Amino acid sequence: MSTCKMATVEATSVPDRLSSLPPEIKGNILSRLNIVEAVRTCTLSSTWRDAWTDMPKISLRDGKFTRTKFVTLVDMVLSLHKGTIEQFDISGSESYHDEFARWMLMLSSRSPRSIIIELKSRPRYRIPSCIFSISHLKSLHLENCTISLPRVFQGFKSLTDLSLKFFSSTNMDIQNLISFCPVLTNLILNYFEGINRLNIQAPELEYLNVVGDFEDIDLDAPNLKAAILFHYHKSKAYQSIPIAHDKESHVKKSLGSLSEIKTLGISSSFMKYLSKACILTKLPIMFTRLEDIYLTICFWDQRQVLTVCSLFQNAPN
Numbered sequence: 001m002s003t004c005k006m007a008t009v010e011a012t013s014v015p016d017r018l019s020s021l022p023p024e025i026k027g028n029i030l031s032r033l034n035i036v037e038a039v040r041t042c043t044l045s046s047t048w049r050d051a052w053t054d055m056p057k058i059s060l061r062d063g064k065f066t067r068t069k070f071v072t073l074v075d076m077v078l079s080l081h082k083g084t085i086e087q088f089d090i091s092g093s094e095s096y097h098d099e100f101a102r103w104m105l106m107l108s109s110r111s112p113r114s115i116i117i118e119l120k121s122r123p124r125y126r127i128p129s130c131i132f133s134i135s136h137l138k139s140l141h142l143e144n145c146t147i148s149l150p151r152v153f154q155g156f157k158s159l160t161d162l163s164l165k166f167f168s169s170t171n172m173d174i175q176n177l178i179s180f181c182p183v184l185t186n187l188i189l190n191y192f193e194g195i196n197r198l199n200i201q202a203p204e205l206e207y208l209n210v211v212g213d214f215e216d217i218d219l220d221a222p223n224l225k226a227a228i229l230f231h232y233h234k235s236k237a238y239q240s241i242p243i244a245h246d247k248e249s250h251v252k253k254s255l256g257s258l259s260e261i262k263t264l265g266i267s268s269s270f271m272k273y274l275s276k277a278c279i280l281t282k283l284p285i286m287f288t289r290l291e292d293i294y295l296t297i298c299f300w301d302q303r304q305v306l307t308v309c310s311l312f313q314n315a316p317n
Contacts, residue, residue, distance in 0.1 A: 054083035062092030071099055078106040085110045087139075091118035097125065104128045114139035114161075124168060132156075142167060149173045155180030163188040175199040217273075219258070226263035228294075231270035259285055265294035271307045287315040 058077060062070040070092065088107055096103075096119060107115070108130040115137065119125055127142065129150035139161040147169040159181045169177075169192065178184065179201045187202065190211040198210065198217040205221040211230040258264065264287070293315065297304050 053081050055081070056084060056086040057089075058085060058087070059089040060091070062094055067094045067096075070094070071096065074099070074103055078103060078110075081110065085112040087114040087116070088112045089116040091116075091120075093120045095121040097121070097123075100125050101128050105130050107131075108134055111136055113137065116141040117145065118143045120144055124166075147173055147177065149176055153177075153180060155182070157182060159184055161186045164192070165190040167191075168193040170194055171197045171199070175201070178202055222260065224258060224261050227258060227261055228265040229270045230265070230267040231273050232267070259287060260289050261287060262289050263292045263294075264290060266296075268296045268298050268301070268304055271295075271297065271304045272301070285314060287311070289317065290315040291317055 060074055060077065065073065105128065111134060113136060124144050124146045126146045132150055132153055136158050137156050138158050140159060141163040143165045145167050147167055153176065160183055162181060162184060165188065174195055178187065183204050184202050185204055186207045187205055188209040190209065192212045196215045198214050200218070201220045204223055206223055206225045208221065208224060209228040213232055295308060297308055299305060
């Protein structure tokens, strides 16, 4: 047999190992590509035709697309995907308000484990009730949205990571959303509207990051390890709040569950909030495990200086 014929026989006898991989393995491989490249693999062979529909991670960006093409792409991906979605990530600068509810309904039917939504256009995107019915959701990151809980909300029993940025809601909705996540360990609340009193009841919480304009905070998180509390005020709301008769009770309400914390960051305006226009010379809490602290302070403000001194005195480590 000639060398040419032998090469041909050997080439045809070598199995296509990639094509023979299980669907879930192919999906994992394609998750390393952007969604357009992943979809294009359907032209490789018949065994790859539907491989992209098992991708566990879907990331959609409108950067290089026209609005029409991006809408078509998202519709196609959500309608044809048939596997388990571990992570769904969508971001864009164009307006997709007309399509958003439809996309979220299709997404919720796939029971994703993680959702990241970062759509920038105004007005804020209203999160539909179907998202709050995804019982096995573990991570939820929302930006530029309005949150209104449905009347019947069973909670996110598996959610460990919740991040809300540039959003609007109400005191009660945010309180219920947090308290109905019993295993929540990471919480970020940044730049919110419609919320002036934060009530955070989270027994498993380990990391907290709050940046916002609020009048009051009630924090009950006994397992908290790190907290960033940045209070900014648009209208100096803290000056209009009546001085608490029981200052120690007020501080315990705000910082009482931080006694086991290891890392703490506080803005100067939050220290003003703590003092409630009072000079508080001694904090009623010991921070026995506190190792790292990050502060912004106005040294010409006696209230802030005394609060910082009290904080250092109560943090022996």
